[in-house]
Amino acid sequence: MVADLLASMAEESVPRTETGTLLGDLRANARLVRETLSDPRQGRLFKAVIAASTWDTRTAEALHRSYEIRVAEWSPCVTRAVEQGELPPDTDPAELIRAVSAPLYYRLLTTSAPLDEAAHGLSRVRSGAGGGKVAGAWFADVGDTHPMARRVSVPEMVGRRAELAVLDALLPGDTRLVLVDGDAGVGKTRLVQAFVARVGGRATVLRGGCLQFEADIPYAPFAEALPDLFGEEATGAPTGDRVAAYRRVAEAVTRAGDLVVLVLEDLHWADASTRDLLRHLHRALADADVLIVATCRSDELTADHPVATLVTELARSPRTERLHLDPLDRPGVAALARAVLDAEPAPDLVDQLVARAEGNPFFTEELLAAWPGSGDVPRTVRDIVLTRLARLSKNAQHLARLASVAGRTVPHDLLQGLGALPEDELGTALRELVDHGQLTTAGSDAYAFRHALIHESLYRDLLPGERRAATPASPGTSPTTPSWPDRDPRRVPPPSSPTTGTPRATRPARSPRRSRRLRPRSTGSRRPRRTPTTSVPWAGGGRPPNVPRGSPTTRSSSAPRRPRASPATTSARSS
Ligand SMILES: Nc1ncnc2c1ncn2[C@@H]1O[C@H](COP(=O)(O)OP(=O)(O)OP(=O)(O)O)[C@@H](O)[C@H]1O
Ligand SMILES: [Mg+2]
CATH class of the missing domain: 3.40.50.300 (P-loop containing nucleotide triphosphate hydrolases)
Structure with missing residues (x-):
């Protein structure tokens, strides 16, 4: 009975509204969900059915089916936005639709605050959904190993x-x-x-x-x-x-x-x-x-x-x-967010960016890139960097950490010589790191961390054993092992301890928070x-x-x- 009831509720629910823009459509979807959940009878019913679905498989299946009907009804607005180039091609329409209503369900289930006060959540939904490239890339990758926004820097300089x-x-x-x-x-x-x-x-x-x-x-x-x-x-x-x-x-x-x-x-x-x-x-x-x-x-x-x-x-x-x-001041942060998101950022998003990134463009970019995927926005850039890295494949994470020992720039030969990954997996992991904005190519034979702070965060996070593992033999010990380059100023050899001959711990850079105290x-x-x-x-x-x-x-x-x-x-x- 519950199954039939849910299916007919989903099928008879108001059909999709076509407003002509993706944002308009998503807003309409959020409004519909909010109205449904705010309705005294339907809201109570949903709460009861969700609770029952945790222990009754048939109720869970019925709930799942009813959601799939709604998601299928609204997904075409995202598909159209992808076709029109508003969103990246790998955007998953169903995931985006689910994410739009998720904050409303969260509020329904975790607080008794009226849902018409959930405008805060809606504006956040708006920011995330409006963040075309960012949200699109993220939503496409939920539960996958390629979850991040691919572009975080913007081609145009803000202000200055x-x-x-x-x-x-x-x-x-x-x-x-x-x-x-x-x-x-x-x-x-x-x-x-x-x-x-x-x-x-x-x-x-x-x-x-x-x-x-x-x-x-x-x-x-x-x-x-x-x-x-x-x-x-x-x-x-x-x-x-x-x-x-x-x-x-x-x-x-x-x-x-x-x-x-x-x-x-x-x-x-x-x-x-x-x-x-x-x-x-x-x-x-x-x-x-x-x-x-x-x-x-x-x-x-x-x-x-x-x-x-x-x-x-x-x-x-x-x-x-x-x-x-x-x-950057507040208008500058808003302009940067606008450029990254390709859409007008909601005022509360700008407030949070200003509060947490403090006008620092790098922090701001990183927060914007991590935003849709993080339940809680990380408080430091180090956290942001590590959170972003954690979403990549294990190989890519491993490689990025090893590479951080070499310095901001690391030659391809060096990574190859470490033998940490077989050749084909090395190529795949490097491609992933480049695609996800962790590394950029530096000339024809090297990679560089996209930003010094990414490099520093990874380096600081290394365990002593990892640091050793990433240190190749001294120059000349093996003809097949590439030596740490001694010429390119961007390639940094780990200095050896004069007494033990083992690599001396290189000086990890201070995190922005720590160094601030030293000003x-x-x-x-x-x-x-x-x-x-x-x-x-x-x-x-x-x-x-x-x-x-x-x-x-x-x-x-x-x-x-x-x-x-x-x-x-x-x-x-x-x-
Ligand atoms: N005015 C701006 N408009 C748009 N993007 C900016 C602006 N300023 C900085 N950025 C972006 O913020 C990030 C950090 O900027 P940048 O590398 O210039 O900082 P920095 O001060 O040189 O940092 P570091 O001290 O680590 O070298 C980069 O991705 C950059 O593109
Ligand atoms: Mg710089």
Whole structure:
């Protein structure tokens, strides 16, 4: 009797509403479910039948069949959205329909709050369902090993117009060094990439990055930026005495073009040799048409950090500018969410993103990617990264963890040489990691973690045994085992302990939460911060030429300023 009743209720329920848009259809579906469950008689009946289905198989089957009828009725609106390209091709229509009503059933069964107060849940449903690519990819993969949104980064940069204008105005000019600083993931690299793209044919761009782990690769970013000078077999410094070598580096930079932009990424990891050479170049290139753009995580620098000392020193020069990147403000977060979701995010979704990601674009992207699949949004990026990884196949997870020991970039040969997976499984796992945004390809023979924080999270999560397992034999011990590369500054060899010869624990990066405590400056507020600016040094005391009103104020380090405990910081603010 119950079976017949449920089947006829499902069949006779109001037919699907076609509103013309996916969101409209899903909203209509959610409204119908809400009305059904809010109905005093039907709501009670559903509760009773759901309870009975937990111990009576025939009731469970009847309930299941009645849902399948409803799901089949509404699935075509999702199928149509897939056909029209609104959702990814691998979207599972039935799963999406089920997920739309799931929060309402949850409320019905777990609280006695009236369902018309479930608008909160509905708006969340709206956000998830509207999140085309994100929700689609996730829903398609429920219970599968490929559950994540494939795209988390967006092609268009959100905001930062003022900061770009500041950088534009510095080229060409008297400034030789601009330090772009801000928290991990705030968008320093993204901004510099956008600047470099705008510089276009106007300047020659050289790029190099500092290394994360303690590694005996001196001058790493310069070796990466100037491969011809440092050579394929470079051991670090150019040959000859140090002054002559420095001079050759300065000459190589100026010879690279009439106007040169030298990008040095991740200065917070600069080793002593890199710091010394940068000091030298800053002086030696005083009159050259060269702009060095260095990015630096401000949340990595403790007051006594050697790079903090370097920054303070360089900042005293009239040829240095500092550009501090604040987190995105609320409109910026909303714009980023809109771009990722391809739909207007619900206000409560934006509220939660602002509260948890604190305007950090990387955190925001990661939260958006994990959102539909997580019962509870992870509180830290590390959790997000591990949660995302846990949804991949065991092989992919294993490989990602092993790869994290090699550094941000890992050559294919190295992964192959570890012998952790047979060749065909290795290829499949790598493809999965790339498809799911954990790794990107780096050139023709290597992979890189999509973001430093993904790499760091995995590395921090390793057990000591896993770290050892991922460490290949020392170079030369086996002709078939590839050695840890010693040349590419992006590939990091695990240093050996001088006493035991076993790999010394490499320095895992601090999690964003931990490192925040180590900041030299006060960070009490969770709101996007604005560093106080003491003066504006441009000639005439105003803004630099070409910088629109309302742009971030930049401050030359030559300007008189109050004594301060930590290195002076130029402030910029943008969404
Ligand atoms: N303004 C923006 N608009 C859109 N996406 C952004 C923006 N800023 C950053 N992102 C995205 O956020 C993520 C982190 O940005 P990015 O790598 O530039 O941070 P970072 O400050 O360089 O971090 P790290 O200190 O780890 O190097 C990237 O996926 C990037 O594409
Ligand atoms: Mg960066």
